[in-house]
Amino acid sequence: MSNWWYLAAPALPLLLPQAIWVKRTALRLPDAATPWQGLVPAPDGSVQAPLRLLLIGESTVAGVGVDCQQQALSGQLALQLARHLGRAVRWQAAGRNGAVAADCIRDLLPQVVDRQWDLALIVLGVNDTTHLTSRPRWRRHLQYLVEQLKDCTGQVMLTEVPPLGHFRALPQPLRGWFGLRAGLMNRDVQQVAAGQGAGYLSLDMPFEAAYLARDGYHPSAEGYRLWAAGIVRQLALSEPAASSVLGAG
Template sequence: MSRWCGLLWWLTALPSLPLALPLAILTRRSALRLAPAAGPRRGVAGADLPGEPLRLLLIGESTVVGVGASCLQHALVGRLAQALAARHGRPVEWRACGETGITVTQAGERLLPQVLDERIDLALLAFGVNDTAALTSTRRWQSSLVLMADELTARGVQVAFCGVPPLQYFSALPWLLRRLLGARAGLLDACLRQVAERSGVDYYPLRLRFSAAYLALDGFHPSSLGYRVWAQSLTAELSLPPTPVPALAAL
């Protein structure tokens, strides 16, 4: 099904490519480029709370490293860790492992090896914008997601996918690119949901209003407010791994 949907997208997009390609080059050259959020890429939220900490990993593209926010505490990973700690009354040890411009295939080669030896309870995978822009094939997109999810679940990690952001609402993009890339992002998101269902992995759509207040100055990434709203929606929906039961002291 995804293959035929991909072919349909190409048939729809082909007549627009002579205009869309130079427009994409111009947009890329003129785009405002924001740096990743400041601060260490590891931390603990709710350090004063009792209990075994939840070990949280976010791995993915620029949203994982907080592009659009001033610091990681105000980005998705920091806001999510704080909200989860408050909601569940336990510490959350978090790590952000991401890279601006990276695709899911590249992340499997460059980012995943950095975290495989760590103790992780829950891993959120956030990809899609760069694969949309790179016109990654649906087959490659799905196979790379499966490989990454399988590597983590084989090590006892609970894996969840964040939905692909809807590029049709990115104000930095001209109308034609919003239309073409928005449709492409929707296709990859549908493929992502298929992977999640087949792999028994949770999928969480991106519930965020893409108005000016929720977008950073570049019109492409979430603002600090956008990250906070995104984190709140994830906190309300996330299914967490069971809390470890403390071992009974020997009699």
């Protein structure tokens, strides 16, 4: 029996009705509008030798919470990387609202592995947490995603599982239990990153109302901007492998 079920079992009579209520009443926002790919010129207007950026994952890669991908994590990260590097960035978002890691393997990965990327971010964890994906299965899926992307990518990075304990749209004690489980799932992310030679990126943004969308669950445009800024800061300080990829022109 997993630690999660051992800890959650006494509260299941309360957690299950709360989970059903949240599923029925949660505000469901649409994906960001297309296009889900683009080219951000360098500050001097150059579009030569762009950094090839891929984001693959769940609803935040689909841009849920904002109107267009330029406001979402992919577009904001491309824009801020272009400014930071003084280099053009060609980006693509391969995301699905509600996706677990298995969905990415089956449906999203085949769309991107036939191309070459300089930097790929795997953005997953919320749905595997709430869908109660077992931790061994979660680790296997992450390992497979990293292995497949390493064959076509200069540097693969895994992002932190968002701290569901701070998601105000979730009632207590459900929020607390999901927050605990998200922390365990994030330990697995760090373990896989270390074992597979991938990078790890913490989620550096506040979870106050001003930085969340109307559903209280996904980032707002400002939240995505701050998240992207935190990623750029971490990449600038990351290990030589990532630095060499970002510096390659």
